[in-house]
Amino acid sequence: MQVTLAEIVADLGGELHGDGACAITAIAPLETAGASDITFLANPRLLPQLQGCQAACVIVAPAQLEQALARGACIVTADPYLYFARLTQWWVRRHGQQVPAGIHPSAVVHPTARVHPSATVGALSVIEADVQIGAETRIDSRVTIERGTVIGARCIIHSGAVIGSDGFGFAKQGQQWVKIEQLGHVRIGDDVEVGANTCIDRGALGDTVIANGVKLDNLIQIAHNVQVGENTAMAACVGISGSTKIGANCTLAGGVGVVGHIELADNTHVSGATVISSSLTEPGRYTGVYPFEPHSKWEQNAALLRQLRKMRDRIRNLEKELARARPQQPPEQSL
Structure with a gap:
């Protein structure tokens, strides 16, 4: 399969410098791109690699136009990384690589669950009672969605994720633990992505809520009654303790831990491996990582x-x- 640079620019925009008839067969990294590949330069620190790049075309910002022209064809755009993201989506649609809608024969779907006709449920996934799955949502293989969970439109739930499992709630009686039944549910908004083997617990009484546009990486733990605001993103191995409220447009880097019953303001950004032990009421960047040494x-x-x-x-x-x-x-x- 191949496309031309003219076709890419016609659909995605940008300013093409070079032959529009040039054929592109793949999207590749800057350092390994070949003569029929398209690549991108988003980080100015990688500019020294540009001259040695063998790609047919490089997507660059206006500031890199002169250097890009010195080596060959380029597409100029204000945000090369965003252009690259949209190019990958365009490429999947163009080459028919999207997963078709429907429920795989090996999936187990409870009769009371409501799965939109345009949604996809992958092999060996389990959809429990009273679950609702919205339009164009993709449930990959071996996903478990427990009873009463509501998932919005255009979401992606990757393999191995468990949504709606019991929260970790116990009361002490002498030397024993008495289980607190988890009576709430999980509500997930539209355009949410949940990574592989990530777990989102149901609420103890109210619901655990993941708002529109949230992006969760692999191996994340979201405890019971947590609320995550719109367009917040979390990298792998983040752990959020129960009843914590994370604001909108936040980012939590890999390995961040957040204790329970606190709040993080909108536009809070936490560096990797930091532990947040109290509420953050002011937006900004927070770091608590002790530098490593011998x-x-x-x-x-x-x-x-x-x-x-x-x-x-x-x-x-x-x-x-x-x-x-x-x-x-x-x-x-x-x-």
Whole structure:
């Protein structure tokens, strides 16, 4: 299968510099693209790779036009990465690689579940009672969607995800744990993507809510009664404890942990492996990762950290002694 540069620009826009009849057979990375491939340059730090690139065409920003022209054809656009994203979608539609609608014969769908005719349910997936799945939503293979879950339109649920499992709720009775039955459900909005082996627990009483446009990577844990605001994105291995509210347009990088019963403001961005232990009421970027170092030095610094409280007390006592030893200044005489 192949397309021409003219066809790409006609459908996606951009400013073409070069032969519109040039045939493209694949989309490839900048460093490995060949003579019939199209690629993109989104990070200016990769500019030194541009001259050696063998691609038929490179998608670039206006600032890189001169360098791109020096090596060959290019498409100029304000946001090359966004253009690349739309190109991948266009390519899938063009080459018929989309998964057809329908329920795979091996899937188990409860009679009370409502699956939109344009939705897809993959092999060996299980759809429990009273589940609702919206238009053009894709449920991949081996997904489990528990009772009462509502999933909106145009969502993608990747293989191995479990949505609507019981939240982790127990009460202590002596030396034993008494289970708290989880009576709520999960409600997922439109245009949400849930990664492979990600788990979203049902609410204990109310619902766990994932708003429109949320993107969840693989291996994420969303506990019971969590609320995630619109267009928030989380990378792999994020863990959100129960009853936490995450605002809209937030990003949580890989391995972030968030304790329960707190809130993160809209437009909050958390760096990888950070643990958020209290509410964040102001938008911005938050980082709590201790820098790594050789293990022997880390042990030395860890030992010092254990002494910080004693060191603080000693400093306070020294400050008090210095204050007592300091000569008293006589009061100023008024004129």
